[in-house]
Amino acid sequence: MRESDSAILLASDADQMRAMGAALAAAVATNLDGVPDSPAVISLRGELGAGKTTLVGGMLNALGHRGPVRSPTYTLIEPYELSGRSVYHLDLYRLVDPAEVEGLGVRDLLAGNALLLIEWPEKGGDFVPAADLEVSIDYAGVGRRLRVSAHSSVGRALKRAFVAVAKP
Numbered sequence: 001m002r003e004s005d006s007a008i009l010l011a012s013d014a015d016q017m018r019a020m021g022a023a024l025a026a027a028v029a030t031n032l033d034g035v036p037d038s039p040a041v042i043s044l045r046g047e048l049g050a051g052k053t054t055l056v057g058g059m060l061n062a063l064g065h066r067g068p069v070r071s072p073t074y075t076l077i078e079p080y081e082l083s084g085r086s087v088y089h090l091d092l093y094r095l096v097d098p099a100e101v102e103g104l105g106v107r108d109l110l111a112g113n114a115l116l117l118i119e120w121p122e123k124g125g126d127f128v129p130a131a132d133l134e135v136s137i138d139y140a141g142v143g144r145r146l147r148v149s150a151h152s153s154v155g156r157a158l159k160r161a162f163v164a165v166a167k168p
Helices: 014-032 052-062 100-104 121-127 153-166
Strands: 006-011 040-046 077-082 085-091 115-119 133-140 143-150
Touching: 006 014, 006 153, 014 040, 014 052, 014 143, 014 153, 040 052, 040 121, 040 153, 052 085, 052 115, 052 133, 100 121, 115 121, 133 153, 143 153
Parallel strands: 040 115, 040 133, 085 115
Antiparallel strands: 006 143, 077 085, 133 143
16 A cells, blocks of 8 residues: 555544545545445544544434434444445444354445445455455544545545545
8 A cells, every 4th residue: 555545544533434435435426426436444443432424424414314323233234225325334343253244245335326334344254345445443532533544546536535534
């Protein structure tokens, strides 16, 4: 991965993390909306409580979902139809064996204009589709540091748009 394929963003609190999610939604809208058969995978990494679900909540709300967003820790996948796109929020934290991902049919979800938002992708090992964009969230004092890394041409376009909207 080239150094230019990653960027660092900072969020001071949960409201700012939700705003980061809205910026990521804007990046998706700018780069994927209206493009037929443009599936994308965004992986979200970080310790428990780092803000992965808060980021996803801001994103889903910006895409048109009304109401709270909870991590699908027990259901593993929560589907949404938003802005003409099938969005799947996955939380793989409770997986015992990476092969369990095959039974979920995750690869089958990557059709048409699907967007997969995968928390704890490392739990799924090689059974998880490759990420176009990865957001790693670490504690930074009372706030959070987001390392945004692109792994494909789609990921690079999303990263550029995300960083452009998210940075003040």
